[in-house]
Amino acid sequence: MARVTVRVNIPSNPDNLITLMEDVLREHVRLAPASPIPVAMATQMEAVIAEAKPKRQLGQDLSRQSQEAFESANTALGLAAGQTTRTPNTGLNLVAQIRDRLLAANPGSENALELFGFEVVVGTASSPKKKSPPP
Secondary structure, eight states: OOOOOOOOOOOOSHHHHHHHHHHHHHHHHHHTTSOSSOHHHHHHHHHHHHHHHHHHHHHHHHHHHHHHHHHHHHHHHTOSTTOOTTSTTSHHHHHHHHHHHHHHHSTTOGGGGGGGTOOOOOOOOOOOOOOOOOO
């Protein structure tokens, strides 16, 4: 004869756990006074929900505000989706224009841009070689 196994999952997602706790308490109240859950345990569960639920909501609200602030900052900087160095009046646009002016003002002395905080990499490239015609 096969052995019966039972597994009762408890959610690890905070919102799902709060919902489960509320469902447990609702059933506890419906069954009262015949509920198998001790009153002290139900009272403690109510206290946990009362503490956790508003904090979760506050966290979600602050997260949304944080996301909006980051998106606004990225738009001002010119780092939002679809923005390039040509997007006017953004940080990226202004820095690109300044870089170009400094390069024009310092021909042959590109390392001078490092004084302004730019990372300058000066290298040499070989001239492209022509392909020999096929035999």
